[in-house]
Amino acid sequence: MLGFHSHDHTACIQTAVAAADAHCRAEKLQFTPVRRRVLEILLENHRAKGAYEILDQLRDEGFGSQPPVAYRALDFLVAHGFAHKIERLNAFVACAHAGADHTPAFLICRECSAVAEAEAGPGRAAIAAAARAEGFTVERVVIEAMGLCPRCAKAA
Amino acid sequence: MLGFHSHDHTACIQTAVAAADAHCRAEKLQFTPVRRRVLEILLENHRAKGAYEILDQLRDEGFGSQPPVAYRALDFLVAHGFAHKIERLNAFVACAHAGADHTPAFLICRECSAVAEAEAGPGRAAIAAAARAEGFTVERVVIEAMGLCPRCAKAA
DNA sequence: TTGATACCTGTTACATTATAACATATCAAG
DNA sequence: CTTGATATGTTATAATGTAACAGGTATCAA
Secondary structure (H helix, E strand, O other): EOOOOOOOOHHHEEEHHHHHHHHHHHOOOOHHHHHHHHHHHHOOOOOOOOOHHHHHHHHHHHOOOOOHHHHHHHHHHHHOOOOOEEEHHHHEEEEEOOOOOOOOOEEOOOOOOOOEEEOHHHHHHHHHHHHHHHEEEEEEEEEEEEOOOOOHHHHH | EEOOOOHHHHHHHHHHHHHHHHHHHHHHHOHHHHHHHHHHHHHOOEEEOOOOHHHHHHHHOOOOOOOOHHHHHHHHHHHHEEEEEHHHHHHEEEEOOOOOOOEEEEEEEEOEEEEEEEOOOHHHHHHHHHHHOOOEEEEEEEEEEEEHHHHHHHHO
């Protein structure tokens, strides 16, 4: 799992962008400049970023300046598993397990918005069991833990 | 667990309001008319309701007509465990386990917004384990499953 | 009872997040 | 190269959420 520990982040970005590029080629999806750029912006750090924060950056770089530009790119990235929405923050993060079929659980720092993505297999199984008992059909599961990352916990 | 099955809903409401009333007395919290009414509105059915939907009803009944009126009552109810926010929908539900210390997991129908509240003990334990491994301090966990309730699944 | 204090209600005004609808441009396939 | 689908960009507006202040109400100590 990609957590709060330091790592080779340049490689981290390159790998993720390359993976997205390859996946889009394979699936005949259009990995356009705006979409690529938004993914790169999300990858700049493992932090949740709001749509308007991303939009500001796009505008500065000569892309469109209106909300739908950012939202549509984000929708694309989320729909194809390259990014996730953090419901709790109304914000977005790059997916840390691009390509792999996974059920993410997010650990979100309330101080710095850093986000780590853990596998939630067991948690999901527990929910599936409860759902079955109710006759409920699960399509998607959101698991978000708010708290303090090691760095911010130490600072406090 | 209170699920999607039919039950004596009148008793369900009365019990919940009485429990909130008693808890507020015990804790010296003010269970004011707006707060009581908002809880009743949420209890009318086991469905997520938006702040503005609730506000419309408050306005029609002679309470204040501006957003903070609804948001403040909702904040109170959530802070004291009488209601929960469904992040995925930007909406609120009455708590189905009033008073009890619990970690809820929500089953949310995407068709009718019906919400069932399950215990997420095991799921939470799995997250706590992942968090410990990262040195992350968990303060709150949101678990929301989107899908179809039995009724809507049958209709489709 | 009165004054002090904290809390609650309601308002105006505004901030933030998100979408609908439409025109133009670009791409992919025959 | 035309056609149909997809993507981009725009304007305008909807939906959700808060800050800040004025006035009211509960509580409690003196």
